[in-house]
Amino acid sequence: MPQQVVTHxxxxxxxxxxxxxxxxxxxxxxxxxxxxxKPKLIDRLxxxxxxxxxxxxxxxxxxxxxxxxxxxxxxxxxxxxVEPEINAFLTHLAVKEHVTASTQNQALAALLFLYRHVLxxxxxxxxxxxxxxxxxxxxxxxxxxxxxxxxxxxxxxxxLMASLMYGAGLRLMECLRLRVQDIDFSRNxxxxxxxxxxxxxxxxx
Numbered sequence: 571m572p573q574q575v576v577t578h579x580x581x582x583x584x585x586x587x588x589x590x591x592x593x594x595x596x597x598x599x600x601x602x603x604x605x606x607x608k609p610k611l612i613d614r615l616x617x618x619x620x621x622x623x624x625x626x627x628x629x630x631x632x633x634x635x636x637x638x639x640x641x642x643x644x645x646x647x648x649x650x651x652v653e654p655e656i657n658a659f660l661t662h663l664a665v666k667e668h669v670t671a672s673t674q675n676q677a678l679a680a681l682l683f684l685y686r687h688v689l690x691x692x693x694x695x696x697x698x699x700x701x702x703x704x705x706x707x708x709x710x711x712x713x714x715x716x717x718x719x720x721x722x723x724x725x726x727x728x729x730l731m732a733s734l735m736y737g738a739g740l741r742l743m744e745c746l747r748l749r750v751q752d753i754d755f756s757r758n759x760x761x762x763x764x765x766x767x768x769x770x771x772x773x774x775x
Contacts, residue, residue, distance in 0.1 A: 611648070611688070612636070618687045625743075635680035648689060656681055657696045664702040674702040734760075 609617065612633060619629045636648070639659050643651055660678055663669045669677075685691045712720070717736060724732055735745050744762050752761040 614688050615684060618683070622687075627743075631676060632680040632683060635677045636684050639677075639681055648684060652685070652691070653694055653696050656693065657699050660696070661700045664700045669702055671702040 615633060615636060616629055619632060624632075639656075640646070640648065642659050642662065643655050646655075656678075659681075660674055663674050663677060682693055685693050721729060721732055721736075731745050734740055734748070735742070738760055740748075740760075740762065747763055748760070749763075752763060753759075754761070
């Protein structure tokens with residue numbers, strides 16, 4: 571059965587939408603009301619993420635989800651919103667934007683982090699959140715001859731990076747962070763620094 575492709579068309583921004591977005595950026599940049607010298611909300615979010623050694627990409631994603639949540643509810647401060655607003659936002663992502671289950675879970679994780687570690691509030695029962703469906707997909711695995719053909723078109727460091735990623739199962743950022751001292755030729759092992767979950771696994775070379 572052919573896979574259905576869903577496309578989305580976004581309406582043109584209205585003037586009032588742009589004004590609301592500008593206002594949201596100003597409010598997000600401050601606390602309400604902020605004591606003198608207290609860090610901004612987004613800055614506090616970044617500080618907490620970095621203190622817990624989250625990756626830079628996770629930090630960027632969490633900041634984006636917090637801003638989208640804020641804007642979705644008409645520029646209300648997160649201190650004024652808890653379970654019902656989170657429920658409405660997550661349901662909107664699944665029903666209106668047709669996001670994947672992993673995307674919806676990431677949005678939820680970002681909001682839970684915001685409330686627990688930045689605002690110091692616990693989230694209760696979210697009620698009947700409409701969950702995004704997990705697509706049933708078989709992983710695409712290229713046969714060896716196609717992999718060899720693809721690698722044959724690469725040269726120098728690009729060939730080396732692609733070969734390491736394919737042979738050792740490295741992610742892109744894990745490969746980019748490799749150093750010479752991370753490779754043990756005598757034992758045919760690679761030390762992966764800063765792997766997913768802040769772990770440092772050892773892969774076979």
